[in-house]
Structures are given as C-alpha cells and as structure tokens.
Amino acid sequence: MTPMDYPGNLFVVAAPSGTGKSSLVKALLEVDSRMELSVSHTTRAPRGQEVHGREYYFVSDEEFDRMIAADAFVEWAQVHNRRYGTSRKAIEDKIAAGADIVLEIDYQGALQIRRQFANAVLIFILPPSWDELRRRLQRRGEDSADVIELRLRNAAEEMAHVDAFDYVIINEVFERALFDLKTITHSQRLRVAAQRRARADVFSALGIR
Numbered sequence: 555m556t557p558m559d560y561p562g563n564l565f566v567v568a569a570p571s572g573t574g575k576s577s578l579v580k581a582l583l584e585v586d587s588r589m590e591l592s593v594s595h596t597t598r599a600p601r602g603q604e605v606h607g608r609e610y611y612f613v614s615d616e617e618f619d620r621m622i623a624a625d626a627f628v629e630w631a632q633v634h635n636r637r638y639g640t641s642r643k644a645i646e647d648k649i650a651a652g653a654d655i656v657l658e659i660d661y662q663g664a665l666q667i668r669r670q671f672a673n674a675v676l677i678f679i680l681p682p683s684w685d686e687l688r689r690r691l692q693r694r695g696e697d698s699a700d701v702i703e704l705r706l707r708n709a710a711e712e713m714a715h716v717d718a719f720d721y722v723i724i725n726e727v728f729e730r731a732l733f734d735l736k737t738i739t740h741s742q743r744l745r746v747a748a749q750r751r752a753r754a755d756v757f758s759a760l761g762i763r
C-alpha cells in the first residue's frame with residue numbers, strides 16, 4: 555500500500571518544549587475517538603508520571619541503535635541531546651486500519667514525515683511569548699534548571715522552521731488553541747481526497763468515478 559492509498563489521515567504536531575503540545579494533543583484524543591496517538595521511542599529517562607508504552611517507549615542507546623540498523627523507524631532525530639523516533643509499527647498498522655494518527659514530534663521529524671507521506675498535515679504550535687514559555691517549563695516542574703535552559707535555547711531554532719508547516723496555532727488561551735486544533739483536523743477530514751479514501755463506499759454507490 556502506498557502512503558496515498560491509506561484510508562486514514564496523518565497529523566504531525568510540533569512545538570518547542572513547554573508550549574503545551576502534549577496537553578493539547580491529550581485533550582484532542584479525549585474528545586476525538588477516531589484519532590490515535592503514535593507512541594514514540596526515546597532514549598531520555600521517564601519523568602515522574604510517565605509510563606512505558608503510554609507517553610513513550612523508553613529504551614537504551616543500544617536498543618535505539620539496533621532499531622536504526624533494523625530500519626524500524628520512519629523518522630528519528632536528536633532533540634535536546636537525546637534521541638527520539640517514530641517506529642513504523644507505531645503508525646502503519648493504525649493508518650492501514652483506517653484510523654487517523656497524530657504524531658507529537660520535533661520539526662526535524664516532521665520534515666522527514668512530509669517527505670514520505672505527501673498527505674501528512676503539519677501543525678506547529680507557538681507559545682504566546684518567551685516569558686510565558688519559560689513560565690510553563692518552570693511550572694511543569696519536570697525538568698532541572700539546566701534542562702529548561704537547554705530547551706529554551708533550542709526553541710528559537712525550532713521556531714525558525716515554522717514556514718515549512720501547513721498550520722500554526724498560538725497556544726495562549728488553552729480552549730481556543732484546542733478549538734483551533736479540532737478545526738484543522740475536522741477540515742482535513744472533509745477534503746475531497748480524504749473523503750474519497752474514508753468513504754469510498756458512498757462514492758462508489760453514487761457512481762462517482
């Protein structure tokens with residue numbers, strides 16, 4: 555099956571760390587039963603409440619190397635001194651079954667996905683300001699001061715790639731940003747090509763070629 559034949563839609567959400575990407579995607583998944591999350595592999599350590607297989611598959615450097623050698627990733631990238639990757643398994647079975655998938659990955663991964671899945675929808679989330687981004691990273695309370703500074707330094711480089719994306723959401727008021735995210739996913743599902751894939755039965759019954 556070529557990517558364009560997949561009945562589902564692929565959404566890629568990227569944002570500098572602390573912008574609210576995970577909170578927004580989690581809220582989307584709670585209200586959208588057709589959307590499934592791609593669970594990434596990472597070599598970073600789990601944070602407090604994170605569970606292996608839920609937020610991430612937490613693996614050693616050796617295991618990550620082994621997966622790269624086995625061509626197990628559709629994309630992977632080094633982010634904040636750690637490696638993160640999307641396994642083929644995390645997405646291909648779900649898309650083939652007709653589900654829509656959301657990937658929460660960095661911009662380098664988003665660009666790799668775009669090259670392989672021409673119909674992927676790339677969404678970038680921005681914080682309303684640098685002060686607010688710093689406050690959110692501090693308030694989340696999951697990273698040390700050093701790690702927060704590294705993430706802030708990397709944020710400018712990430713934001714410089716916003717023009718490669720299809721949509722941008724500014725996460726100022728959370729409910730507004732969630733509404734924007736729902737609007738994008740809903741519109742994508744109504745595109746003619748997406749409807750032809752998802753509702754081939756109706757097109758065929760109506761005799762539309």
Ligand code: GDP
Pocket residue numbers: 729730732733
């Ligand atoms: P506009 O914001 O005035 O251009 O009008 P919209 O039609 O885009 O939305 C009106 C308001 O309702 C906005 O503040 C939206 O964020 C909000 N809104 C609409 N639908 C939803 C929804 O499903 N959930 C939430 N939380 N807010 C919604």
Ligand code: ADP
Pocket residue numbers: 569570571572573574575576577578690691693694725726727728729731
């Ligand atoms: P990311 O996944 O982008 O690193 P998180 O989803 O972990 O970010 O959010 C970072 C912090 O900011 C969390 O404490 C979250 O509750 C908070 N947050 C997210 N969106 C907003 C918002 N619109 N206003 C205020 N705080 C927010």
Ligand code: 5GP
Pocket residue numbers: 568569570571594595598629630631633634638639640658659660661662663664
């Ligand atoms: P965090 O450690 O805060 O969960 O994530 C750090 C960064 O790694 C974020 O920018 C996140 O989007 C990115 N990331 C998470 N999973 C993947 C993945 O599978 N591939 C890529 N390329 N980046 C990822």
